[in-house]
Amino acid sequence: MKTVFERTPTLKDCPTHYCPGCGHGIAHRLIAETIDELGIRGRTIGIAPVGCAVLAYDYLDVDMIEVAHGRAPAVATGMKRTNPDKIIFSYQGDGDLASIGAGEILHAGHRGEQITVIFINNAVFGMTGGQMAPTTMLEQVTATTPKGRTAAGEGYPLQVAELLVTLPGTIYVERCALSSVAQVRNTKKAIKHAFELQLSGAQGLSLVEVLSPCPTYWRLSPAKAMEWIESHMTKVFPLGQLKGGR
Amino acid sequence: MTERGQSSRGGDKRVLMCGNEALAEAAIMAGCDAYFGYPITPQNEISAYMARRMPDEGRVFLQSESELAAINMVFGASATGQRTMTSSSSPGISLMQEGISYLAGAELPAVVVNVMRGGPGLGNIAPSQGDYFQATRGGGHGDYRTIVFGPSSVQELADCMLLAFDLADLYRMPVMVLADGILGQMMEPIVLKEKPRRDLPAKEWALTGAEGRPQNIVRSLWLGEGVLEELNCTLRDRYEQIQKNEVICEQHDVDDAEIVVVAYGVAARIVCAAVQKAKQDGIKAGWIRPVTLWPFPIEQISKAADELRIFLVVEMSNGQMVEDVRLAVSGKAPVVFYGRPGGGVPTVDEIFELIKQLTLRSKTPI
Amino acid sequence: MAGKIVINSERCKGCGLCVVVCPRKTIVISGISNKNGYFPAQTDNGDCTGCAACAVVCPEAIIEVLREGSGRVIVAIEPGKEKKPTLTKEKA
Numbered sequence: 001m002k003t004v005f006e007r008t009p010t011l012k013d014c015p016t017h018y019c020p021g022c023g024h025g026i027a028h029r030l031i032a033e034t035i036d037e038l039g040i041r042g043r044t045i046g047i048a049p050v051g052c053a054v055l056a057y058d059y060l061d062v063d064m065i066e067v068a069h070g071r072a073p074a075v076a077t078g079m080k081r082t083n084p085d086k087i088i089f090s091y092q093g094d095g096d097l098a099s100i101g102a103g104e105i106l107h108a109g110h111r112g113e114q115i116t117v118i119f120i121n122n123a124v125f126g127m128t129g130g131q132m133a134p135t136t137m138l139e140q141v142t143a144t145t146p147k148g149r150t151a152a153g154e155g156y157p158l159q160v161a162e163l164l165v166t167l168p169g170t171i172y173v174e175r176c177a178l179s180s181v182a183q184v185r186n187t188k189k190a191i192k193h194a195f196e197l198q199l200s201g202a203q204g205l206s207l208v209e210v211l212s213p214c215p216t217y218w219r220l221s222p223a224k225a226m227e228w229i230e231s232h233m234t235k236v237f238p239l240g241q242l243k244g245g246r
Numbered sequence: 247m248t249e250r251g252q253s254s255r256g257g258d259k260r261v262l263m264c265g266n267e268a269l270a271e272a273a274i275m276a277g278c279d280a281y282f283g284y285p286i287t288p289q290n291e292i293s294a295y296m297a298r299r300m301p302d303e304g305r306v307f308l309q310s311e312s313e314l315a316a317i318n319m320v321f322g323a324s325a326t327g328q329r330t331m332t333s334s335s336s337p338g339i340s341l342m343q344e345g346i347s348y349l350a351g352a353e354l355p356a357v358v359v360n361v362m363r364g365g366p367g368l369g370n371i372a373p374s375q376g377d378y379f380q381a382t383r384g385g386g387h388g389d390y391r392t393i394v395f396g397p398s399s400v401q402e403l404a405d406c407m408l409l410a411f412d413l414a415d416l417y418r419m420p421v422m423v424l425a426d427g428i429l430g431q432m433m434e435p436i437v438l439k440e441k442p443r444r445d446l447p448a449k450e451w452a453l454t455g456a457e458g459r460p461q462n463i464v465r466s467l468w469l470g471e472g473v474l475e476e477l478n479c480t481l482r483d484r485y486e487q488i489q490k491n492e493v494i495c496e497q498h499d500v501d502d503a504e505i506v507v508v509a510y511g512v513a514a515r516i517v518c519a520a521v522q523k524a525k526q527d528g529i530k531a532g533w534i535r536p537v538t539l540w541p542f543p544i545e546q547i548s549k550a551a552d553e554l555r556i557f558l559v560v561e562m563s564n565g566q567m568v569e570d571v572r573l574a575v576s577g578k579a580p581v582v583f584y585g586r587p588g589g590g591v592p593t594v595d596e597i598f599e600l601i602k603q604l605t606l607r608s609k610t611p612i
Numbered sequence: 613m614a615g616k617i618v619i620n621s622e623r624c625k626g627c628g629l630c631v632v633v634c635p636r637k638t639i640v641i642s643g644i645s646n647k648n649g650y651f652p653a654q655t656d657n658g659d660c661t662g663c664a665a666c667a668v669v670c671p672e673a674i675i676e677v678l679r680e681g682s683g684r685v686i687v688a689i690e691p692g693k694e695k696k697p698t699l700t701k702e703k704a
């Protein structure tokens with residue numbers, strides 16, 4: 001028998017600190033595989049967010065930095081402008097990117113920074129205990145929306161990908177999900193494409209939004225959380241290549 | 247692209263420059279690879295100058311969308327081993343405090359220029375020394391220090407920039423250069439000349455891509471028990487080294503003085519003139535001018551306080567450095583404060599009169 | 613048995629995602645916990661085809677998949693049709 005699937009070298013051989021069934025682990029693996037398949041470990045610099053994935057550098061075996069909450073696109077800008085030959089990617093949650101860091105991602109996209117952004121949308125602030133994120137669904141119960149989010153009270157879920165599509169500086173925006181085997185495979189293709197664009201010197205920012213389960217704060221089993229992505233999240237956050245097909 | 251330590255404008259000849267442009271040119275000479283900043287008065291000449299000059303030298307200039315973004319761009323560039331800086335004025339520096347704290351925590355070098363203006367709030371755009379506390383106390387959250395320069399002439403401003411980049415790299419920490427609107431706008435002839443440089447260690451920690459070596463990580467989060475404490479202690483030891491080795495301070499006629507005036511930056515220029523006037527008047531006056539505000543010249547001032555004499559501290563604020571002077575004097579001598587906040591600039595005569603009064607009073611037996 | 617998986621059960625968190633996605637239902641959750649207190653996934657590889665669905669969803673990336681060799685190794689995650697990136701401008 002031949003091994004057809006094994007851990008890729010850039011994904012360190014260690015347990016994660018993530019809850020059972022959390023999407024961060026899957027997303028990390030897809031990034032690690034991409035880096036290895038493209039053979040770019042030696043020229044890649046990753047940016048870990050503030051959020052559950054703050055320790056991403058403990059799992060991804062590339063040069064990495066941990067930055068202030070939401071500021072990853074600015075840090076990436078500083079890196080890429082001074083190191084145009086390096087492959088710079090940021091990994092950000094929805095609190096990080098869509099809430100406190102909304103300004104930074106908007107302007108990095110607006111300037112068309114040649115960076116790759118992996119945006120993990122799990123509709124909550126995982127790290128701080130499941131509070132409302134800008135991406136929280138209407139009626140979704142969180143620690144800070146105990147009766148469910150209302151449009152009148154907290155506004156509608158923020159569709160950052162759609163916002164970024166409108167900017168001339170973004171070249172590729174795709175929304176994927178980790179909700180099934182097929183979707184995970186598709187997410188991998190999208191992530192790889194986003195890295196390939198940067199590698200090819202394409203002039204602009206690419207972003208892959210990943211609808212990712214947080215079973216813990218959705219209070220669902222890992223399997224039910226996957227179903228919830230398809231039944232609820234994709235209704236508000238439709239999947240697809242929103243800009244720049246592959 | 248010119249080599250580090252050079253600039254196509256540098257050389258032995260005297261050139262007339264305003265403070266803001268001089269510090270910018272000095273940064274280029276220091277080998278600053280990238281400048282990131284957001285416009286704010288009274289330091290806009292810096293970004294305008296950098297926008298012209300940096301591309302000429304094959305380096306990076308970028309106007310950021312905010313000071314928050316600027317300091318984080320600095321954070322990113324610095325992490326890859328580049329020499330980098332930003333500049334702003336008081337309200338913008340407040341916004342940068344998060345990033346400065348992260349720079350300190352991640353042990354990253356960077357140079358931050360604050361051309362101070364009046365505050366609090368939006369304040370005004372007049373010269374001020376109101377950010378002394380913010381600069382010398384760390385400013386942002388957490389247990390850290392920044393090296394702070396308070397130059398008082400255009401030449402010294404340029405010289406401080408050269409040193410600031412070296413010290414930032416040597417000690418792996420953010421260094422601040424404090425100026426104010428007067429110094430920034432003031433035109434003075436200066437010589438942009440290379441100074442002997444420090445021996446700097448290679449930046450083995452830099453993120454350059456882990457080609458053929460283990461991964462490098464730049465971080466400021468340390469959750470394990472005692473791990474952060476260990477980092478804090480390493481930083482403390484480093485800060486002690488700095489306090490021991492890097493104090494710069496000018497002293498004039500202190501030995502036989504009955505009154506010693508302490509001031510920094512532009513205020514020190516006025517103090518210098520007032521002290522000259524007092525001496526012509528027969529008063530035994532001296533003055534001390536800290537150039538590094540942190541590390542503060544504690545020893546120098548403490549030693550001066552061993553003789554009974556009055557200390558007068560003059561600042562363009564309601565009194566901030568005076569607290570450091572009091573700590574250094576440690577009750578050994580009286581410390582009097584005179585300040586003009588909110589853009590007010592003390593005059594030579596105001597200070598001269600004060601010196602006269604204070605020395606007269608001290609002769610009156612109580 | 614055309615395929616076979618190896619689960620690093622000491623690192624398994626018992627999330628059960630592999631169980632749900634396996635088309636052959638060859639994976640079950642064990643009744644005996646591992647040293648971290650999780651009930652890990654286990655398999656007898658009964659009808660395993662080596663499709664790698666379980667490995668693709670495993671958040672801990674602890675499933676290795678083997679398949680009967682037919683000369684050509686089929687990678688579980690196809691790299692995708694190598695289309696030229698669109699909207700790509702040459703670097704100036």
Ligand SMILES: Cc1ncc(C[n+]2csc(CCOP(=O)(O)OP(=O)(O)O)c2C)c(N)n1
Nearest residue numbers: 050051052069093094095096124125126127
């Ligand atoms: C300036 C600042 N504000 C608040 C926090 C606290 N905080 C840490 S993570 C986080 C939210 C993270 O949510 P998200 O980005 O969605 O990541 P997730 O944990 O869901 O993956 C917050 C508010 C912080 N670390 N820094």
Ligand code: SF4
Nearest residue numbers: 018019022052126214
């Ligand atoms: S809280 Fe949610 S996002 Fe964070 S590790 Fe747990 S499941 Fe993942």
Ligand code: SF4
Nearest residue numbers: 634660661663664666
């Ligand atoms: S490889 Fe396919 S068939 Fe075999 S256990 Fe995994 S999911 Fe089931």
Ligand code: SF4
Nearest residue numbers: 624625627628630670
């Ligand atoms: S998916 Fe992975 S972690 Fe979850 S039960 Fe299966 S083997 Fe264990």
Ligand SMILES: [Mg+2]
Nearest residue numbers: 093094124126
């Ligand atoms: Mg989140």
